Amino acid sequence: MHIRTFRAANLQAALAEIRRQMGPTASVLHTRQVRDGWLGWLGRTHVEVTAGMSDEFPASEIPVSTTASPADPMALEPTGIDARDPSSDVSIRLRTDSSDDLPASLEVYRSELLQLGVPHSIAARWISSTASFQATLGDHSSPLTWAEPLQQTVARNIKIAGPIRTRPGHRHVVALVGPTGVGKTTTIAKLAAGFRIEARRQLGLLTIDTYRIAAVQQLKAYSQIMDLPMEVVEDPGDMQAALERLGDVDLVLIDTAGRSPRSDARIEQLVSYLDAAKPDEIHLVLSATSGLDSILTTLNGFSPARPDAMILTKMDETPHSATVLAALEQSATSDRGNGRSLPLSYVTHGQQVPDDIGIADADALAQQMFPSAVSRQHLEAA
Incomplete structure (x- = not known):
């Protein structure tokens, strides 16, 4: 070259x-x-x-x-x-591939995406799709700002699962899985508080995270504050009995121990607990602060657990969402992502229970692609 x-x-x-x-x-x-x-x-x-x-x-x-x-x-x-x-x-x-017809200001956005860690193939796809979609609108003039059309392009590629849905009198079991340190236990507490206080559902908590004593104590403290029944399971054979002891509840939230996605033995052990619990939904918890390589490794490593959706945590700790959104899109075609494009269910943005959690919104995530409004203004002025 x-x-x-x-x-x-x-x-x-x-x-x-x-x-x-x-x-x-x-x-x-x-x-x-x-x-x-x-x-x-x-x-x-x-x-x-x-x-x-x-x-x-x-x-x-x-x-x-x-x-x-x-x-x-x-x-x-x-x-x-x-x-x-x-x-x-x-x-x-x-x-990256270049197009003769791309507006100069849109080329600048592509350069910025590359600097933020977005793979060149995905940056080119986002940029070219933005230009093509704008052309289909019948207006051949460039918009005053390309930020909104670009965000709309990215948002269209984000799959949304929607929230966990429950019905009174019908027990729904949901398990959260993921690597160590992504905030599974805190997310369990946020979900529990939301369903207990706002949706007025009957809940039960269950944990298999017996590797960290602090994790059991943390979840037990939340259960006592919210007056929820809680069970600790140390063996897959005890799972069904523990679920029955929780009684007639509308929702059971299962907390699991953090596993390394590179440890096949630990993932197999997790799968044995999940097989025993037979959850209706499994949500893979990912930190928004993780890089593209880490996210793809996690998606591939936890694929034996057959997650149905993803929860993004720590959005408040990352300056932009471009890298994580690129990783989620690349997972659909990458072997390391196991060829699965999981939809997003929830996003968390702080430690406060139950406030700092919300249902995933594609438009909101796309609007956080760049570090700040100042960065976007700088791009448009280039």
Whole structure:
């Protein structure tokens, strides 16, 4: 792959020159704003764009230099970087497909997504789908801000399971599974408080997390505060008897011990408890602070438990949702995600019981794609 870095007064000029010199197959790899002058002071701001072209094009067809117009000292200036040696520019790792018809401001969003850790294939898919959908609306002019169309594209790809549904007089058993430290016990308490106080359901709590004494004590404290029956199960053979001892309740919430998704033996042990409990629903709990690799590993590792939905926790501890949403989308096609795209049921955003939990909302999650409104304004101004 041949890599060139261009400088121009603005992004639109840079992209136009890239397409003129490198053709429509060129890929935008990286963009940034830089300022001339001493330590960035007293200089002019301009845009630096790194673009790449496949090695299948002869090197002789790639212009090696261009002359700035005397009338425009800020005309495009290729820096002459040749990335046939991949070490010449780290941005080669951010390669994405490029489209001739993408608006310049939308290209900037793609660069931002890549910097946030979104895989290039998913970033390209989101961006191209946004542009295509906008074109189908019959309005060929670019919107004043691409933030909303992009968020709508991502939201359409988020599957939502909806909340746990119960009926008075019909026992519904729900188990929460997941790695250590994602907040399963606290989430159990939030769900229990919501169904007890707001939905006025009869509940029972059950835990198989006997590996951590603190976990049993924590759940027992919640059960006492909410005046709920609770059972501790240490062997799968005791599961049915424990469920019966909970009595005639509308909902049973089962807390499980955190398992490493890489430990087949521990996952098999978890499955034996679940087989004994025969839950109506199994929710996989994931932390929104986890990276893409960790989420895919978790989805694959817990696939033997056959989860029906996912709960995202710690949304208040992550600056943006772009990476986790990309991981959920990639899980549908990745072998490590086991080819399953699980829907989201709940999202938690703090430690307060029962306040900091809500039913998953695709639009709300997509609106948190970027770190802040300031970041979005910066993108639109580029």
